Amino acid sequence: MKKLINAPDDVVTEALHGMAAAHPDLLTVHFDPTYVIRADGVPDGKVALLSGGGSGHEPMHNGFVGQGMLDGACPGEVFTSPTPDQMQAATEALDAGAGVLHIVKNYTGDVMNFEMAAELAEASEVEVQSVVVNDDVAVEDSTYTAGRRGVGGTVLIEKICGAAADRGHTLDEVADLARRCNAEVRSMGMALTSCTVPTAGEPTFDLGEDEMEIGIGIHGEPGRQRMAVEPADQVVERLMEPILSDLPFKDGDDVLLFVNSMGGTPLIEVYLAYRKAQEIAEQHGLRVVRNLVGPYITSLEMAGLSITMLRMDDDLVDLWDAPVHTPALRWGV
Amino acid sequence: MKKLINAPDDVVTEALHGMAAAHPDLLTVHFDPTYVIRADGVPDGKVALLSGGGSGHEPMHNGFVGQGMLDGACPGEVFTSPTPDQMQAATEALDAGAGVLHIVKNYTGDVMNFEMAAELAEASEVEVQSVVVNDDVAVEDSTYTAGRRGVGGTVLIEKICGAAADRGHTLDEVADLARRCNAEVRSMGMALTSCTVPTAGEPTFDLGEDEMEIGIGIHGEPGRQRMAVEPADQVVERLMEPILSDLPFKDGDDVLLFVNSMGGTPLIEVYLAYRKAQEIAEQHGLRVVRNLVGPYITSLEMAGLSITMLRMDDDLVDLWDAPVHTPALRWGV
Amino acid sequence: MPVTAADLRAWIRAFAAQVAEERAYLTKLDSAIGDGDHGQNLNRGLSHAAEGLDNGNDDLPATMKSVAMAMISKTGGASGPLYGTFFMDAGKAVGERPSLDVAGVAELFRAGLSGVQRRGKAEPGDKTMVDALLPAVEALETAAENGEALPTALRNAKAAAEEGMKATTPLQARKGRASYLGERSKGHQDPGATSSYYLVAAAADTFGSSA
């Protein structure tokens, strides 16, 4: 294992100290229990947005805390859901009288821990709603699985709902918006290499020099298919096809196209893939009205790519364009 | 070699098509000769900033084209200086009557190609000044070398000079500012893994599972020392020490601290390293008044880190804070 | 001899020690069909739980609650809420009794298992910790009905849990992260079923010997 770390058990804490040091104007990091909240406080009467999940997906979620996106985030250990006490403390710290929306990625651990946190919130009288994001078409959505994972769509939902909360929408409205976006977004990912969890010290899975995994998650979970490496254009086709057909996206739809690096894949390759993804979307009759290109929801140093498409309407475009000021996404401010 | 590419010879062109597709509002990409210029055109009478160099360092330089930073960039093949005809065409396209500043990283190829372009510009009557950036303390600056390489400092100089040009400074003033910044900035990098040039197909150098290279450049050039991997904090000390002592930075100095991923190192590790870098800077009596954390000047998928420190004054802080709107850096807009 | 709060503490310590020892193995199992953190997760939760026992009192439900809270707040992942709920519900079930006989131990495990199922909605055969816990609970209940002594009851439970754990190998996962793999989850032993076997085994080794 080759990483720029000290003790494997200290990775998350030390990285959080780094974030706190780098962005004191944007973030305040609390320890024990660990959570990150915006430094400027939640405006009175604004619905607060809280997300969280295992670490190792940076910049998600801590990097999306700030004005116009998340108000707080609970980082767990690497690839390990945070715990209810973190969520509970963050929820109480964030409530500005209008309630707190929990944005949860659909993983058994995340869902159960947020569920317990919501139970604790009931006792504390903070109004909480939870939205579960499950946009990963690589997983069959059936009773035979834990259901689809929450992946790239989470980033888009956090941005869009952050804007809605900023505009004074109520907790119910923001929660509805999150669910509406979740219904309109689909993702699919692949990996060229595995990642290595620092405390495990070894790659989560082994891939031959000529192999790739299609349909991976963001925790180094193996994917749904292992196969020979293909040229990038074919890989992009493999990711786009199930996305397009699942919703399905229709001729004439407006979309936001998000091509994401899993961490180890450099930007030159992400743009190369974006080129093909947009081409396919356009061939399909879609209009790519907005896009996002880069490492936003990663899996440590894993080399690979995910593609996310969200069907847009004028409202969503307007919310997407609204000002945002976080360590990882910033415009209009 | 595992990469998300098609034919190795098409990597640069296809990635540029991706950039053009993703950022039509910001960039216009010309081919044959290849150059990237801001989509909104250079305001009349504004000094234009042009940089360029081999590709493989994304987002540098194309990702820094837009308002308040570069007006144009000439991308070469991967790790290969672009050619004078590209620079010449871009220079002519950019001149808005106030001349064009060439920002050149100090590599033999870049310097000679930009030199030839400047010779061509003389014939065409566009006023051109060239500034050579050489901030890499890993290289001895002596007649026994090609001189220090231009690395992380380039990003900071492009931002700061872009702001000055935006404020209407003359070509001479902007060139002077660039030279002044260059005199006040120092960088040092290291690698945990090599990168692989697509057309070469094999890693440029081999590093054992327990080895790292200290003092690497951004082209997979081996560094000045190969040694056993150390904990991140020690690695950061190894990078900071020569930076601090070279200028030297003095007790009470204000600085901008830039911790950069070489591409394959994920953000969690970059923040972890930032924590230590800022700690060392502060122990040295420095005040970190601004920072930049993330992958901004990379070396394909190389895992590693570079640290850059620029001594700041109020003017530089003000220019740093000025609005910028490019694919990779954006604020105030 | 019936099971006291001191025995419960010994049980948790033994479970924690076993997980600490097998941490790498549990993580390896989780790397194959999950995300490679089960050993770390449980070890983190249990070492905190074991620490919390040092200032332990002789109150059974309080002991169980302190373990539950440590598991919930320090483990994370799927196993944190599941084991946390196990101990929470187990503690509630044993109520204010000063000690437990075989039937009491069976009740404890049944309540814990019900908690796991309430929280995680897994059925037997879904390739989860339930597949190790359920056979153990059934063995304990049978032993209680038959009036077996505690050591025998727990020996049976341990054997049943081990068998249940091993029987997860050919199963296709239908819950948790391993379910994403579909068919490819077959042929690997479930990490959670493995740690649940350790939980039962630790009870057998501590209550069994103290009895």
Added chain:
Amino acid sequence: MPVTAADLRAWIRAFAAQVAEERAYLTKLDSAIGDGDHGQNLNRGLSHAAEGLDNGNDDLPATMKSVAMAMISKTGGASGPLYGTFFMDAGKAVGERPSLDVAGVAELFRAGLSGVQRRGKAEPGDKTMVDALLPAVEALETAAENGEALPTALRNAKAAAEEGMKATTPLQARKGRASYLGERSKGHQDPGATSSYYLVAAAADTFGSSA
């Protein structure tokens, strides 16, 4: 027989063919002490240069200029401007002559070398292409003084370039990217000196045989 524009074209084609064949080898040499692109760079420039020769005329300087422009605009890196300047200055030196004798060929190479040195400021012993070119130029000049025939002159030049190329191995680089390595640049043959040897060898193989 003196060297004509047709011979120059054959020379460039032979040089291009050799570089295409040894592309991976040149890149491997460049990976050791540079950035692993010398083979690609030269191959890109020379294949364009060779293409441009197809609509060639019989004008010596025009031929050289078209090669120079292709090298400058298609090669990139350090070698693009260096070889570009070589051909540019070589073309100027041969002027409007219809063909070249031994002295003319020596002048061509001397002018090219001077261009390389003007552009790159390298001295002999800096571990660059100069180290292969200079001995070749000197061999040609000696041959011209001694009134040797063209094949002999070029054979000598080729042998001298080869020796110069090999002699770069123990040197510490003082110019170009390899100089960053300091002491560690020793023990590797310089890629640019290697391609410059091919340049001389191609002349020997084409002008030599045409003579």
